[in-house]
Amino acid sequence: MEHKPSSTTILHKKVAVNCLMKKPRPKSSTGIRRQTLLQLKQENLANKSPASTPDTRLLDGYTKVKKLGSGGFGTVWHVVEASTNSSFALKQIPKDNAIINTAVASGIVEARVGQKLFPTVDVVGDKLIQYLNPSISQLDDTFITPNQEESVPSESTKFIAQLYRVVETKQDIWLLFEQGGDTLHNSLFEIKGDFYQGSRTYKIIHRPLYIAMRENISILKIFLRQLIASVQTLNQHQLVHADIKPDNILVSHYFENGRLELSTKLIDFGSSFSSLSPRLTSATTPEYVPPDVLELIRTKYNANHIKLYFQEHCCPHSFDMWSVGCVFLEIACGVPIWFSYKSRVDTGSNTPQQPWVTGLMSSTGRKSDKIAQRQVYVAGNLEKCIRKSPGMNIDSKRWKHGIELLQKMLAISPSQRISPQDALAHPFLKRS
Template sequence: MMPIHYQRQLSQKSRRTPVSTNSMYLYHLLHYHTFISHFHIDNIVGLDSLLHQRIIIDLVQKESNQSPGITVMKLQKHSSFTLKPNRLPSLKMLKDYGLTEEEKGTYGDRQLLGFDKLELLGRGGFALVWLASKGNQKVALKQIAKPQQSKEAKFSYIKSDNIVQIMGVEHSNKDTWIIQELGGKPLSKVLYTMKGEFYKGERVYAISETQQLLDMYEHPQKLIELMHGILNGISCINDKRVTHFDLKPDNILVENNIPKIIDFGSAFSNEDKDQFGMITPEYMAPEALDIMHNWTKYSNQYNSQIEALTQMHGTPKIDVWSYGAIILDILHGVPNWLSYKGKIMRQGRPQIKYGLFAVKGRDLSKIIQKQQQLQLNSVVRQNCNYLSLVKQNQLLDLLKQCLAYDPAQRSEAKELLKHEFFNQI
């Protein structure tokens, strides 16, 4: 059961929904009195009326000086209450969780029946992700603030040790809830931390490599294993003729150096005929950005953006490009989207860097230009001195196959798993 058990019963057959804010306030007022240490209000019926609220408040005020037993007995006579002994309510509903005011308005303080929200794990464009518990089991609980069909559920049949598994999808009056296994921290947080500071009189983002990333530099085999795991997850997705379409460091969780891909909210199968979902352009392949940027032209020939992609370029290799862009994040030390100055320490000296595909205003045509102008050789040589020259050359070849501007020249994920860079896995 939820930590807060009070609910409004609309009818015998109707769905139960959380009570209104006024009713919640009334409940906590009642909780303040001594009788609640023995009893807890399990159902409140018909408390949306201010008249009902006034009657009950008056009743509690009158009875506050009497014994708990007398108060409970008299309250039981009120048709609005069902009282059950020895079941104290959790007060987690009063917790702030670090939400913005806008998020509080959108997501409220709603809970999925049977789960207890513990803390906020992350947020996306249309969802919050919670660490939650059900009994002794901890899960990730994704809250989408409107009932809708979930693509996560649609593609939950894809199984891999490198994909977070969907355990269930529930729909309530105001939300869709996706129950997922826990998968660790986002890759972006595994790699580095960022904070604003002043450097030489101007505002910059100070980027600090995490101890985990420094450990990978010292033991490159760990980095290679991480890269292989991400690619394996992509291969499992693409082998089912599905494109994830929003691969980025935030959508890869890492625990004990095992990566797991999450968030299929923008995914599609090769047979789908829809428009593209939400993307992060700095990790998106140029052919998809081109269709989005020039859709006015392409819409005269194709009914949807996915149809245009598959008709123009065959089996999509979008995810392979995104994989290459993620590896650039790891090597370059600065996220691809950072269009402001980033200060990172390399070999004991501060370096000012920008994201490799960063453009202020996120103009898609300018991002495409940066993709065309990418100098992979210099990226590898300047940032991979912890690798042997042989491994550097292998990595450079791998990235060239991932980041080929022409998708026809780009390799598939299952082919790249056999690349010599991964020979020692």
């Protein structure tokens, strides 16, 4: 008797044959492209020698000693020049195989400002300038004034870190500066993580320079005079720094014959612009930016609107003098104004425990509209806010006229902010 396969067996065979005959589905072009890019990236990483990484690349004639700091716009190194054994600060900005990027654009702006302030800058290679999009930085209009051939007197730039060389290599742009001290932030505060009743908190420790300023207000006044003098120099040449904050101020201090000597240097001009051709960038630190400018950045006004606003409402010093006022406020209150985390200031074991504090201009998430609201409130209630902070005693005779000067720096209306010339002549800073 002939055996007939069951219907189930026939179905299984058909499935098996179809599976064998079925052609593989081709990958989509997108999938192939993604795989190819990933493979290329992996191959590049595998083939890349350690010498090709930014940290291991060197500028001829200089030896890297240590890294001083790094950020989105490059890395700053302490270097020693082989021929003279002199120390410098060298900013390295990787080009990342791009014709232009934000970091490179910032570096070129900084180089142009350096050339404007220090005409003896040595420039080696400058090809990228021709590719710079005018919308990023109007270099020709921004940094060349009718007196472009006139050298800036060295005395007027003594509180600005000097730029010596600009070198463009295949992979990097290098900016060689004089070596200054530590940042103002690091000189004033140390912030440490802490725990309180099982919750993450922070401890803010006042460093020796802060204590010296608190105990001897003349040291604070010396610092303010030097910082304002640097803004005055910029103002004379229609330049706006646009990112003055404690991390962009270097201070070196030492004791000589029992007296503390202080030297201040303003650094990092990558966000700078001319008051004649203003531009705004989100790279600036919002807590130190005036509320009116924060509003312009938040609403993303176009370049023509920004220029018109500055012409109608601002003076060349309006932006930077607000930022100087924020630095002054930070010293007065004893807490970084941007620090939004719950913290206590450590004033020593022999003093009562300090209350919980946060930075006066801080906002969770660092949203510009919230920061602007805080700025307006603090500017209108300066004495109240500082008295509640673990900083300086503004009721002492030594602080006479101090709050008045701070109020003029932090005027909400940009046209009402005190100029650097008037600030240096103010009773609080005027030399007796």
